[in-house]
Structure formats: C-alpha cells, structure tokens
Amino acid sequence: VLGTVAGAVLMQLIAATLIQHNVRASYEQIVEAAIIVAAVYAARGRSGR
C-alpha cells in the first residue's frame, strides 16, 4: 500500500514539476509513459534477483 501511495505521489510530483517548467501536456504524457515502463522494468529486475 505504501508503495502504491509513493508511486501515485511520484507521478503527481513529476506532472506538477513538468507543468511548472512550462512543458506541454503532450510531452508530459510521453514522459509518464517512459516512467511507467522504467518503473516496471526496475521492479521486475528487483523481483528477479
């Protein structure tokens, strides 16, 4: 549950940071996509070990 909360907070933090830096919403979506894949890949690597 804590991991889920941390993940949700992290995604919102990244979205807010991108908006503050005047990054367009479309690029924000692309960044979110990359973060999702990277996070799942990292989690898979951890569970694999």
Added chain:
Amino acid sequence: MSSSLAPGTASVEPDTGSERASLRSSRRGERVFALAQQQGGLITLVIVFLGACIFSGGFASTDNFNSILVGNAYTSLLALGMTFVIISGGIDLSVGSVFALGGVLAGWGTLHGGTAVAIVLPLAVGLGIGLVQGMLIAYARLAPFIVTLAGLLFARGVLQAMTNEGSQTNHVPPHSSFLALGNGTWGPVLTAVVLFVLGAVLLQRTRFGQALFAVGGNENAALLMGLPVARTKVLVYVLSGVLACGAGMLNASRLEAGITNIGVGYELAAIAAVVIGGTLLTGGAGSITGTASGVLLLAVIQNLIGVHLSKYGSSASDLVNGLFLAVVVLLQTLITRRRRLL
C-alpha cells in the same frame, strides 16, 4: 477404466455399458459447450439480426446495412489485431491511441509529402510502436497491460504534440489521390473483409498461427516444444500496431482529415468484440470468424440502440454493451469450468 476389461465377465458388463453411455453423454456435452464457446457470438448475432429485421422498423434497409458495415469497417481492424494478441495471452490497450495517431500521421503526410508518405508513414510508425511493445513484453518480460498502457499514453502524447495539443486538424487536400482509399461504400467493407480472410488464413493455416495457440495455451510447454515464443509474441504486437495505425490511416482518408480526439475507448470496444466472439481472455483459444461475429453483433446492437433509445444518448449503448460483455464473460467462465470437469 472398466471399459478396457475383458468382455464376458457378468459383473463388469452393466458397468461397462453405463460407463460407455456416460462417456458418450460427456462427449456430447463437451461438443455442445465447445460449440457454445466458439460459435456463441455467431448464434447470438443471427438471433439478434433476425429479431431486429422482424421487430425493428427501418432496420432491414440497404442504407442501414451500409451504414452499419461502413461505420465499423475500419474499427473492426482493431479487433482483428486484438484477436491475435488475446490468443497469445496478452492484451493491447494502445490500439485506440495508435488508431488516432495513424489518422493524424496520414493527414500530416498528405500535407507534407503526398499520398505515398500518408500511406507509408502510419504503417511504419505502427510497426515501430508494435515492435517496441512486443520486445518489451517478450524479451524484457514486462506485463502486456502496463507496456501497452504506456503505449497508449505515448501515442496520445505524440499525436497531441503534433497537433498543437489537439487544436490543429490536418485536413487532407481535396485533390489528393489519398482520398480514393477510403471513399465509397464497398471499398472500406471489402478492405476489412480481405484483411479478415487473410487473418483467418494466418491463424488457421500457418506455422505462426499454430505457434500462437500453443503460446497462449501454455507458454512453458511451447518453450519446451522448441517454439519461437518470443518471436511469436513480438509479431503479434507488430501485427496489432500495424493494423491499428493502418486502420487510422484509412479512416483519415474516409473522414478527409486526421481527427485528434478520435479513438478514445476503442481498445475496450475491440476487446469486447473479441471476447464476445468466443476468444478466451486467458489465451490459447479463439477465431477470426468469432471476432467478426462479435464486431457485427456490437454494431447491430449499437444501431438498434441508436434507433430506439436515442433519447438516452450513448450511455444506453455503453450500458447494454457492458451488460452483454459481463454475461459473455460469465458464460465463458462457466463453460470453461464445465469443460474441465467433463
């Protein structure tokens, strides 16, 4: 089993007979359940279609049939690609966004490079997206749900970036030969029919199709059999990506523009059509004819709702589709459990 014992033993014969009868009955039951699972969509389609022709005034008209067929010709290609993905045991949530991206790329292509660019660019991008998703799923062993969810966000983000956050529409020039691709009534329908036939041949008559069923049925067993599991999975997502982007491109030709806000929720409609058509969400079983039945069934229901329940808007259509899907999944689960017991 006692049926394998030597005949002539008085105490065994009645048992043998009853066991044979029970075996025959269980085989009959298995055949009925298999038929219900594989052809349930088609049977329901025939019943709903006949009911609509008899009870719904205006349904059985050439214009209405044309409208149903043309309106669903290109979106049915998403379900075609999804059938392969679901049989492999995966899911592709990106097809709706990739469909929209295909249209936007085609519109952009006609403005910046001509018809050839408008055709090749969406197909190449669809192939690229499918290839990346497939490799992440097959080689990096990431969950298809997450990878294609990221693909959904990526494709939607790219098309928004290309169209100034969706505020700009790429209209196909009126003189462009690209418009010939999607115009008319029978062009889109024939394109869809030809692709469905090719899809059925690919699934039923090729080594790839057989490998796909094996991978979806039991991936570990397929690996032990020496089948190219990873390559099969990558090809499935490539196929889905190319079909989705290609369908978007053809749709842009019909609409004469690359519409940015199109395709939202199309992935769910495609999944619904595939599941209603008898393809198991768990993979390993399914057919292209079943998917065609599922697409047509949803289209007929949507048409009937449009005629009779238009005052309730699109929410009525979503409600009926949802209920229908819930019933189908419930029946699939019951049939699968029953077949295991038989």
